[in-house]
Amino acid sequence: MTVETASSMSRLKGVFSSKKEIGIFFAFLAIFVFFSLMSPYFFNLENLINVLRQISLLGIIAMGMCLVIVCGEIDLSVGSIYGASAILTAVMMMNGLPIWLAFVLGLAAGTLFGLINGVLITYTKIPALIVTLGMMNVVRGVSLIISSGRVVNISPRTVDDPTLPMFLFLGQGKVAGIPVMCLFFIATAIGAYFLYSKTLLGFRMKAVGGSARAARASGINSNIVKTAAFAIVGFLSALAGLLNIAFLGSVQGTTGQGMELNAIAAVIIGGTSLAGGQGTMIGTVIGVLIMGVLNNGIILLGISPFWQMTIVGAVIILAVALDIWTRKSGRS
């Protein structure tokens, strides 16, 4: 038995690159087991797939957010970009643009918002908190202006393009029982992991976030590296926004409000430090899963959904407290 645990532990270590990730994984397991025991509806395939679908969009954004946080920066505008790119795309579709073109332009718009964030932050030295706070409002305003505050629907009645069902499939369809949305999340997670752990760009994000001066002295152009991170999170926010409208068939000016804080929360629960210089993509995925399972479990247990925010908030503080506490006890 003990031998078995030891070998499975070492196998776990092969999957995770740090003790921290193992700790977060076990925290997730504990929550998972708790809800499985407490509710007969929790541990069944349909519900679990449902949870996975619910967190997919948040997860896609959180992967990008983690990269920005690794750079030692923050992005508050992702929720607005998520909403605005969907509205822009929907309006373009309704005005007769081919769907594929509207789709590409929607992604480009999100990337452009991210690029503007990055350029402003790095070249004008205005703090990211301020630039992206401003951008959050500017982009939100764009959504409200374009939609005039009304709900924008895409359906065969409003969009005259035979490929509309293909677009809606991205949000509503399933492949082998798994929602397409989840496949996008999985692909994003793998892509982000690869970028962060295996490429020069990811490595440089870590370097820039760890010590800006040392990075500069090592010949690293931190402006380019940070701008790339903001562009990536802008792109991913737009992608999530487009999947959302494909899922719901509609979008409104306020769509995505609060998304930025949930994304940051998932990254932090996952064990990434806001100070920059270190982050974990696997941890972020688990952080997203924890948030999804908590939200789902709370509802299944019949607890008032009003408690959700309170509980998630407490989990954020607890996660960071545990991390600080274990690091301290590890040192002495």
Place this chain on the structure above:
Amino acid sequence: MSNIIDFRNITKIFGAVTALDDVSFSIQEGSIHAIVGENGAGKSTLMHILGGEYAPDGGEVVYRGTPVRLDSPHAAHALGVAVVYQEFRLCPNLTVTENLFLGRERELGNGKVDWPLMQTRATEILAGLGSSIPPTALVDSLSIADQQIVEIARALALDAEVIIMDEPTSALTLKEADDLFANLRALRARGVTILYISHRLEEIFPLCDRISVLRDGKFVGGFEIGDIDQAGVVRLIAGGDLADLHASEVRDYTDRQKVLEVNGLSRPGCFSNVSFAVHEGEIVGVYGLQGSGRTEVLETIFGLAPEWTGSITAFGQPMHNRSPSEAIRNGLAMIPENRRDAGIFPDMDIMENVNTANASDMSGFAGVLRRRFMADTTEEFIRKLRIKTSSRFKKISQLSGGNQQKVIIARWLASQPRIVLVDELTRGIDVSAKFEIYKILKSLRESGLSILMVSSELAEILAESDRILVMKNGAMVADLRGEKRTKEQVIRYALSGQ
């Protein structure tokens, strides 16, 4: 005179490391007592125990004959012990007076906060230190030397009987250091006891009364300063014979090819009309007081300066680096002055720290990292430079200063430079690691690299460089070689400029 402090069998253990092992010695009241040893010898731990930051795991501190419990910095202050740390613990956003009485704002006014009274007291204390710093000045606006005076003044505001100075001259110019020594002597005359922790033996001998040597957490000897010489202390610190390490042969390579030529280089506000050349395989030392423009010259060559005029030629080609990455492509490397801020990536492991300046080698198609190459490079340098570590996956912040600096050297050698600029390469590094680093420099010279070395340590400049350039107030005032390459000449030019 009697003993003010007796350390009795002090032991302190951190995890697997015994930082202090049964250390016993005494400090005489009213003396300046030097504590020396390599980094990691236990000096800082001892200081932290006396300052109330750490509790010893064994033994006791006896103060004026009574065993005392120092369980907080406050307890140490109450006893009359104050520490002036190497990194000052001042609030830069507050004034001098506010800093002097921080946490004790009510003390002078009998329970009321009496700023005018505190102001007067602050002025008195500062005047006693021969300083004219206005007590209303913001600490942020003061020079390093003045901030140090504020730290000392704060100790005096606490009516400290014992002041511990941790590497006090590491950021001071010669002149400022002299002023500090005068102040410390004056304090001694007033009966204050000073514990003086330093690497710089040349300043300890004229200043201190006694010297205690620690090695690997053990007390290895205590002497009246007259009973021992520098060589003796170095032997005790290192625990071995270091005689051969000072041996250094000076070479004249000025007939070789010029790899770097600087002509009429000027940067507004920093230096003007600086010209010199570095030859292949040469180690050229640059000496000067702090503020003479040495660091700025290196930065300019390495592409870290926004605006400059004049010309820089490398390997016969004009070179105008607008960023460090351009400089790296042009075959340059620069090991910056401030290792902690501008050198290491504290959260990264050794391998990642080594592979940062060699972007074109460490990544392949589409920027995918070549992990195997990175690992091989790191292992090679761990072996070659004798970096003491259990593995390449150890975080750099867990290494000693000397080993951290070796990792930084490895980073720059991995970028395969032809000219290496180094700035205060051995600052804050213990004696034996220093000598190892000097050996590395010499071996680089053998392989044809040229080195331009800025240093504040005269002994280092004299022992390690083939030729010495001296700067003063932003001008290059001397190029000393051959017979003129002497300590007296270097000092003369650095101070008087002629």
